Amino acid sequence: MSLVPLHTNHARRFEDNRFVYPVLSRRSGGISVGVNLNPDKVCNFDCIYCQVDRTTTSETRFVEMGQLLAELEDTLELVTSGRIFEHEKFRDTPAELRRLNDIAFSGDGEPTTYKNFDEIIAACADLKRRQRLGGVKMVLITNASMFHRPHVARGLEILDQNNGEIWAKLEAGTEEYFKLIDRTTIPFRQILDNITAAARVRPLVIQALFMRVNGQPPGQEELQAFCDRLSEIRAAGGKLSLVQVYTVARKPTESYVAPLDDAEVDAIVRLVEQRTGIPAKAYYGASQP
Numbered sequence: 341m342s343l344v345p346l347h348t349n350h351a352r353r354f355e356d357n358r359f360v361y362p363v364l365s366r367r368s369g370g371i372s373v374g375v376n377l378n379p380d381k382v383c384n385f386d387c388i389y390c391q392v393d394r395t396t397t398s399e400t401r402f403v404e405m406g407q408l409l410a411e412l413e414d415t416l417e418l419v420t421s422g423r424i425f426e427h428e429k430f431r432d433t434p435a436e437l438r439r440l441n442d443i444a445f446s447g448d449g450e451p452t453t454y455k456n457f458d459e460i461i462a463a464c465a466d467l468k469r470r471q472r473l474g475g476v477k478m479v480l481i482t483n484a485s486m487f488h489r490p491h492v493a494r495g496l497e498i499l500d501q502n503n504g505e506i507w508a509k510l511e512a513g514t515e516e517y518f519k520l521i522d523r524t525t526i527p528f529r530q531i532l533d534n535i536t537a538a539a540r541v542r543p544l545v546i547q548a549l550f551m552r553v554n555g556q557p558p559g560q561e562e563l564q565a566f567c568d569r570l571s572e573i574r575a576a577g578g579k580l581s582l583v584q585v586y587t588v589a590r591k592p593t594e595s596y597v598a599p600l601d602d603a604e605v606d607a608i609v610r611l612v613e614q615r616t617g618i619p620a621k622a623y624y625g626a627s628q629p
């Protein structure tokens with residue numbers, strides 16, 4: 341899953357970094373340090389709106405843990421010391437945004453498909469502790485497809501112990517629409533079961549991206565079904581703290597995909613809140629990252 345909104349195409353390289361990339365996030369009010377666990381750009385979904393450019397191949401194919409941790413250490417130091425704001429890309433950062441907000445596991449694919457997911461989460465959490473950054477959040481941006489794998493479940497527990505937040509993507513109410521948007525062989529039921537099980541252990545944030553497909557916004561029936569799925573997760577004991585409603589903000593994979601208008605995003609936010617009682621927030625197509 342790429343970084344907000346799910347898959348915003350921030351340049352992944354900072355200076356010579358291969359795995360760690362700082363991003364100014366106006367939305368979160370500070371610098372988010374992204375960690376890319378999918379440098380090969382492989383994903384187990386093939387979302388029609390994905391903003392990862394897969395027309396070119398990446399030079400970096402595998403995660404090198406030592407290199408990744410070195411880059412993370414340097415980047416955190418660069419942000420906390422304020423030296424990053426001497427860099428031309430960050431020079432114009434307003435004073436109130438000159439702070440480290442989070443470390444985000446996102447990138448050019450689904451981070452939980454990385455085979456040493458639990459190990460890397462533990463190592464990053466250790467590093468954060470050593471740098472006395474206990475208050476800094478660790479955010480996992482995920483499609484929830486692998487939560488049932490033991491090493492991923494362990495990684496989620498490590499996040500829980502280290503000021504973690506899980507942002508899980510769910511943007512359909514029916515199997516048919518899920519397959520149309522996310523184009524994966526993984527059954528919709530598996531995703532719903534994974535989100536439900538994870539949300540029983542800790543509150544999750546849901547990331548939902550809605551769009552026009554061939555000019556058509558999602559139908560009312562689909563949106564009602566989406567709300568029904570959210571309600572079912574809660575009825576099964578799942579805690580959902582927020583639903584982030586997005587639309588397409590940057591060039592999508594498929595040319596037949598286009599953003600919703602702000603008013604359409606607002607209408608989905610209202611529907612979610614009215615139907616489910618879960619707080620929801622709008623992120624518009626042209627909004628800042």
Ligand code: SF4
Pocket residue numbers: 341342346347383384385386387389390391392447448449450483
């Ligand atoms: S989950 Fe979808 S949007 Fe995220 S990286 Fe994979 S294909 Fe792209």
